Amino acid sequence: MVERLSADERRAALAKLKGWADVPGRDAIARTFIFKDFNEAFGFMTRAALVAEKSDHHPEWRNVYKTVEVVLSTHDAGGVTARDIALAEAMDRIAG
């Protein structure tokens, strides 16, 4: 059973990530990615989806043209866990 991060652990994790922030009123983190065009945005989502599937940990995301809004939280734990941080790191790497 993966455990929710404490507030301190989450703050430290956010400091390591690029452009992720707490979601007000919810135990989740979010980042909005803006790409050159839809092709780049969807390519990002395709690569991130493969990582999500491989790690069995999936994002909540919304894509409008070149923008991808991502929210990460571990549903089974009811909040942010190490799995969310790992997926956020992977997304940051994919987005470059």
Ligand SMILES: C[C@H](O)[C@H](O)[C@H]1CNC2=NC(N)=NC(=O)C2=N1
């Ligand atoms: C059965 C499957 O392993 C679980 O439902 C996984 C799938 N992907 C998941 N993704 C996220 N974000 N949180 C989960 O708790 C979760 N659980």
